[in-house]
Amino acid sequence: MAESGSTVTLIVDGMPVGTASTYNGGRWDFPLETALAQGIHSVTAQATDPADNRSVESPLHAFSVDSVAPGAPVVVTPAPGAVVNTSAPVVSGTAEPGSTVTLFLDGRVVATVVASATGSWSFTLDVVLLTGSYSLTAQATDAAGNTSQQSPSHTFRVDLEAPDAPVVMTPAQDAVVTTQTPIISGRAEPGSTVTLFLDGVSVGSTTTHDTGTWSFTPGTALAQGRHAVTAQATDAAGHTGPVSPPHFFSVDSIAPDAPVVVTPAPGAVVNTKTPVISGTAESFSTVHVTIDGTIVGNTQADGGGNWSFMLAEPLAPGRHTLAVSAVDAQGNTSTASAPTSFTVSIPSTGLPPESEGCTAAPGSATSWVAIALGLGCLRRRKKQGAAR
DSSP states (O other): OOOTTTTEEETTTTEEEEEEOTTTTTTTOOOSSOOSSSEEEEEEEEEEOOTTOOOOOOOOOEEEOOOOOOOOOEEEEOOOOESSSSSSEEEEOOTTTTTTTEEEETEEEEEEEEOOOSEEEEEEOOOOOOOOEEEEEEEOOOTTOOOOOOOEEEEEEEOOSSOOEEEEEEEEEEESSSSSSEEEEEEEEEEOOOEEEETEEEEEEEEEEESSSEEOSSSOOOOSEEEEEEEEHHHHHTTTTOOOOOOOEEOOOOOOOOOOOEOOTOOOEEEEESSSEEEOOOOOEEEEEEEEEEEEEEEEEETTTTEEEEEESOOSSSSEEEEEEEEOOOBBOOOOOEEEEEEEEOOOOOOOOOTTOOOOOTTSSHHHHHHHHHHHHHHHHHHHHHHO
16 A cells, blocks of 8 residues: 555665556556566565655565475385384374374375474374375475475385294105205295294294295204204284294214124025025114126115025025125115125035936936936946947
């Protein structure tokens, strides 16, 4: 307002920018022709009446120009891809100081909050979230009414349930392994941490893959014998599930003792080319028989550790060297037994050599048969001589 009929001179930031005439009893307005810079400005006015009398300048009037939209807010928590274990998580972030931040959950407005003088803001969601994935965005409106773009979609997951007990898959139930540091593996909730217990004692933990598989190798050698393994999973939200049922396996990495040869006895003389070889070894182990440095076959010890082996091929008469070794059910192989020797000696039949159609019958080992054959041979020779 100014004196009716006067002319008002506008001074912006100390510089005259134009004049305006009053109307309607002293009202006036003036549209600036040059755009003002962003920021704080001052304006004063001075009136000149028709008699060319000038008033003093009006008091300084400050205002700000802000026509630039603020930057999109930044959502800090929950972190992208985070898993939270509450149905009402705290959402926080940064924005232009003093701006009003509007929060959108899955595209729906759920809250507004004012950023502090430092630009930080936070809000506890007052909607009850169920287990599942959610998308969060934010938009800021500054004091001048300029509205930012929405922030990039920010996804997090609510997990209110504990994971199931892990499943132990290897070693198989009641399996026997030949290493004292076997690989233990199984399945659990993807992304969970699996804690392993051997014989009731925690021995370490491992993280499951996206497929839910996990594996663990004990850092300390296990004792020989039977063991029980259990497992427990803790998911990304911090929920710990139940312990799995005991899963049993045994460690047997010790080779069996070398078998003992009972027959033929060391230094024995046998009168057959296919002697029965027998002895003792670890129960149910496989015994490999070596004669004169060549493996000639194998046999299995019974539950009492006894074994025997019949040669498939006859041995030549003479001295032979014998050694045996055992392989248990887990594949552990013993050292070879100390070599022993025996001799194959086939007794003579006592028959005369074949001559002039007189042949000793095979298998006629008794002396009276040999004598009878000899007498028959002599009679035949005499008849042949008389004929001549």
